[in-house]
Structure formats: C-alpha cells, structure tokens
Amino acid sequence: xxxxxxxxxxxxxxxxxxxxxxxxxxxxxxxxxxxxxxxxxxxxxxxxxxxxxxxxxxxxxxxxxxxxxxxxxxxxxxxxxxxxxxxxxxxxxxxxxxxxxxxxxxxxxxxxxxxxxxxxxxxxxxxxxxxxxxxxxxxxxxxxxxxxxxxxxxxxxxxxxxxxxxxxxxxxxxxxxxxxxxxxxxxxxxxxxxx
Numbered sequence: 001x002x003x004x005x006x007x008x009x010x011x012x013x014x015x016x017x018x019x020x021x022x023x024x025x026x027x028x029x030x031x032x033x034x035x036x037x038x039x040x041x042x043x044x045x046x047x048x049x050x051x052x053x054x055x056x057x058x059x060x061x062x063x064x065x066x067x068x069x070x071x072x073x074x075x076x077x078x079x080x081x082x083x084x085x086x087x088x089x090x091x092x093x094x095x096x097x098x099x100x101x102x103x104x105x106x107x108x109x110x111x112x113x114x115x116x117x118x119x120x121x122x123x124x125x126x127x128x129x130x131x132x133x134x135x136x137x138x139x140x141x142x143x144x145x146x147x148x149x150x151x152x153x154x155x156x157x158x159x160x161x162x163x164x165x166x167x168x169x170x171x172x173x174x175x176x177x178x179x180x181x182x183x184x185x186x187x188x189x190x191x192x193x194x195x
Contacts, residue, residue, distance in 0.1 A: 004134045007062055008134070010037050014036045015171075015181045015192075016189060018035060018039070018183075020038060022042065026040070027054055037061070039063075039092055040066065041066050041185060048086060048088070056087070062108065063088065063090075065092070067092070068094060080101040081101070084105040084107055088107070093112060099111055108135075111127065111131060112162075113137070113138050114139045115147055121150055124136075124138075133157065135159070135180075136151065136158070137159075137160040140162070141162055141163055141183075142174065143177075145178060148161075148179060159178070161181075165186065171194070
C-alpha cells in the first residue's frame with residue numbers, strides 16, 4: 001500500500017479528484033496526466049477485476065472505491081478483505097466500521113461526512129477521532145468556511161469536498177474556503193488544471 005503521506009501529497013497536487021460513476025470512463029481518467037487520485041463511485045464487483053487491471057498500468061496514481069455504492073460486494077469485513085486481495089488501494093465510506101476493516105487490511109481510508117448542521121460537525125469529529133481515516137470528504141463542498149475551519153482546527157487530515165459543484169468558479173470558492181481538494185463526477189471539472 002502506498003502511504004498516507006504520498007496520498008495526501010497527491011491530493012494537494014491534484015486539487016480535483018474525479019469521482020467516476022461509469023467504469024468505462026476510468027481509462028480516460030487514468031490517461032489524464034494531472035489526475036493523481038480517482039474515486040470510483042459506481043460499478044459492480046463483476047467489472048472490478050478488469051478495472052484494476054487497467055489501474056495497474058498507472059502505479060503512480062491512487063484508485064479508491066466508494067464501497068457503499070459498489071454493487072455485489074458484502075458491506076462487511078470479508079468484503080473489504082476481498083477488495084484488498086483484488087488490489088484496490090482504498091475505500092471511501094460513511095460507515096466507520098468498514099473504514100476500520102480497511103485500515104486493518106492496510107488500505108487507504110476516506111471518511112465521508114454529510115455536514116447538514118453543527119451537530120453533524122460534532123458527530124463527524126467524534127468519528128474521525130475514533131477512526132483516524134487518511135482523509136475526510138465532506139458533503140456538500142459548498143459548506144460555509146467556518147465548518148471547514150472547525151475541521152482543520154480539530155484534525156491535520158486532508159479535507160475533500162464533494163457535491164454541488166458545477167462550475168470552475170464553484171471549485172475555486174470551495175478551495176478558497178480551505179478544502180485540500182474537491183471531488184466531482186462532472187466531466188467538465190476533471191479537465192481543470194489548478195495549482
């Protein structure tokens with residue numbers, strides 16, 4: 001497994017993390033030289049092995065799957081171990097138990113949090129302290145700056161933001177609010193070159 005520092009450096013460098021809904025788009029995304037981290041948002045277990053064969057051609061890149069959205073895999077410890085055995089580097093999930101299993105199997109972990117109010121921030125911070133993921137993804141990316149600042153004060157983790165980003169201006173605003181990088185399923189945003 002690539003280490004947390006390399007993963008976080010890739011997030012800082014990329015600023016845009018394609019969130020790929022359609023597995024057939026992976027080849028295109030892997031060929032984008034400015035993309036270092038990719039999150040698979042869809043697909044099913046039957047096609048994952050082929051996707052990972054394509055991924056092996058790009059050892060410098062990171063591929064994680066949002067396990068909650070991956071069909072055909074058990075959402076349990078055995079399912080996580082199977083993903084590791086297939087060669088998946090890491091997972092994204094709202095479920096801390098799955099992230100714990102992934103950490104035990106030396107996989108990268110991204111804790112997804114839905115920040116709908118102040119209580120969600122407090123609850124999210126408790127989970128993060130117990131779980132110690134490699135990064136956090138907050139939804140939506142358009143949360144107020146104070147919410148991102150609270151997370152930064154409480155943790156040194158990279159903070160990604162996803163959801164409700166449509167334009168380059170939306171991306172810049174989210175990054176200016178303190179996000180390390182943004183995730184997006186919008187193809188028009190994958191091509192942004194941000195430094």
